[in-house]
Amino acid sequence: MFETAELGHTIDKASYKAALPALREALLEAQFELHEHPNRAVIVLVNGVDGAGKGETVNLINEWMDPRLIDTHAFDFSYGLEAEHPPMWRFWRALPAKGRIGVLFGSWYSGPILDRVAGKVDDATLGATIDDILRLESMLVDEGVLLVKLWFHLSKKQQKTRLKELESDPRTRWRVGEQDWAHFKQYDAFRAVSEAVLLRTSTGYAPWLVIDGSDPQYRSLTAGNVVLEALKRCQQDSPPRLTAAPAPLLPPIDSLRVLDRLVLDQAMSKADYADALEQWQGRLNQLSRHAGMKHHAVVAVFEGNDAAGKGGAIRRVTQALDARVYHVVPIAAPTEEERAQPYMWRFWRQLPRRGKFAIFDRSWYGRVLVERIEGFAAESDWMRAYGEINDFERQMDEHGVIVVKFWLAIDADEQLRRFQQREATGFKRFKITEEDWRNRGKWDAYSEAVHDMVERTSTHHAPWVMVEANNKYYARIKILRSLCEAIEARLSR
């Protein structure tokens, strides 16, 4: 893997200076063309051996191009707010919007490789992290991102020479610390782990490019050329589609769907409700202040038919919580900023830190519900969304986030009654729109989509709770109880 970067590549200064003006002009031009592109972004990952010119290259990229259209981020180990979220959260935050270039120094590779070299994690843990990385990268490519994965290499001898050089010059002495020499001592282990990681993650759609880092002119010009070609490629291609469509999902031949098995009319009197509400809200409040909650967070997802009572149920939950502990995230059409990012981005940004509750009024399930039914998402996009959703929820679960998902189900008659009631009630009239009536016409398509959704995303770590909601009292109590039980189950694990 690294042999070709040890051949001793060089470019003399004169050739370098001669090549530079044309390269810079082409880079700038290509950068502005990318900026006009509605569907593509470029991410440059900068990784490799210490002293091989990673930092210099990042600086040059910013110097040669317009830095206003570049987002540069450096990643070391997680700390502070980052450590409060699942490991991939900080990378989601750093993704460039469409039309922009992201430069990720260290990227999602440095931490796992260094942890393995230091013996902090074993091969199995590294393997699981690599899986997460592969899924992230294939999602990014599916979403139109062109990944440029640069690995700057030095041989052991070259690294030693380089560190000594830097140390001996008073202007650069500060750049070499104890940590650099400590890393150098582990050169062989670092090389072995890196080779294994690069092999497993060098895919056809996002290959690694290993660059000889020993000669500054050579490595800078090479990196510049690679970035230029990537920018040009963005203009040629339509966004790539990684995901081929498989055979289509078929509805059950007996037309029996998840929702059909629910007995939507459940009895609960107003008096019983009042008692139960007090009991379960009290319990939820206690749980939110439980000492164990400092290791956990709660994500509660509310989906359901129009007029099924999501809003009312959410209020019964929030009433039990201190306002500093939760936030409610209403999901409507994505903003311009959100449309310029991969689909799951706007949900990642709303994840609660430890000890907090995030309550989603509609959610990432829009992809496999409304977007599927209305044709806003292509089949291959919503088909891959099931996997991306499971992956997202699994990452939350592994980080200690308790994920509870509610589907509030009412029948068509009950919905009609509620629509009419809303139209008749002055202050509720704003709650009923043309769109609600249109959606109602697609009742069957929604039932099918809900069935597929439950089949593909109800998991051990994030199960769907189906809520019979013709009776609002019953529904609210079931929700409060299920939420309390899910939290208790996790706290007592």
Added chain:
Amino acid sequence: MFETAELGHTIDKASYKAALPALREALLEAQFELHEHPNRAVIVLVNGVDGAGKGETVNLINEWMDPRLIDTHAFDFSYGLEAEHPPMWRFWRALPAKGRIGVLFGSWYSGPILDRVAGKVDDATLGATIDDILRLESMLVDEGVLLVKLWFHLSKKQQKTRLKELESDPRTRWRVGEQDWAHFKQYDAFRAVSEAVLLRTSTGYAPWLVIDGSDPQYRSLTAGNVVLEALKRCQQDSPPRLTAAPAPLLPPIDSLRVLDRLVLDQAMSKADYADALEQWQGRLNQLSRHAGMKHHAVVAVFEGNDAAGKGGAIRRVTQALDARVYHVVPIAAPTEEERAQPYMWRFWRQLPRRGKFAIFDRSWYGRVLVERIEGFAAESDWMRAYGEINDFERQMDEHGVIVVKFWLAIDADEQLRRFQQREATGFKRFKITEEDWRNRGKWDAYSEAVHDMVERTSTHHAPWVMVEANNKYYARIKILRSLCEAIEARLSR
């Protein structure tokens, strides 16, 4: 994942019988249309809970369609010849050719799931196996295969009832053995492991379909419909391309390539050669009879410039070996049978069993050499080939196969001299063709492709040995010595 398959789906016998004739006719028709298709194949994976109708469904598929165009294979644990090869070998053997349907009973999922349930492997090993499976499946989809992954499900209660039913009927009593009840006792563990595996392997391009197995009519009709839709989809789509093209690979800007650093003229006299040949051939012969070789096999790959002396070198290797121990695999243009399979298929079928040597005269590297240069393979295909090749060689290495790869390098003058010599020598004239002269005209393109090949596929477990071959004596001895050393290193590990 399994909730929707526990709703109690049923279809009455009358509806079943009514639907059957049209389904069977449509299946047959779609099957014949697939058979005409030059680029698509369908693989149906049949997995799930014991007693859920897996066997019956496989029989029905064969009964409803033309069994001459279906390849059915059942997979239990590896044994015999299968255990002599890397784990994935037996699945490669079972792949259907283009235009055909493969039905894989148990498939690549049964073994890993059951091994995990029985505690024979840990989560890390299962995870690594799942990675191999994901790579295999994405390669298959890239190669035009449509995967239908069927999981037949029963709840614990249903499985118990089903096993008792089978036991109480004298005609089916034989189908229930001790093993079935032993599996039943592990139902909960089986379900948990299965859910985890299904979640990780349900991708957008090859999703799982969970089928309620409790009602024979329902499950049969459902499976039939799914297969029909898959066959229809094959007609609509061109073969999917999973792999999006990244930024193109660029040649080194200083034009310094791997081959440029080699000193191709190396001295060795005829007398020294004779001595060394005797010594190293003797050593190789001893190694081939070493007791440790029963756990290993050797794959030696010979690539190089035209007229670089591959044939002569191979003969010096085989002279040292017993004819029962090795076979030489000359790789020319693929046969018709081979063209109907994924690219790597024809190499998988040539893998040696334990204790044996396979010597490849040219190899799977054709994909990233001649096919790249001549444009026989699309860029996205040869770009993903680097990963597929590394994956293939890693699987060999993990299984104990010693992989040694030789690139025999001569310079352009030496090649010209040899070409002219061949043309002048009667019995060697067949060795030089128009194509050789044409290839010679692409010297530079080959140097570039060799450089990229070494960069991307020279790995710790399967390194390239670059052989300076202007002097044939020197080259042959270096090859024999490198081969011996590679075997010794592995035997003494």
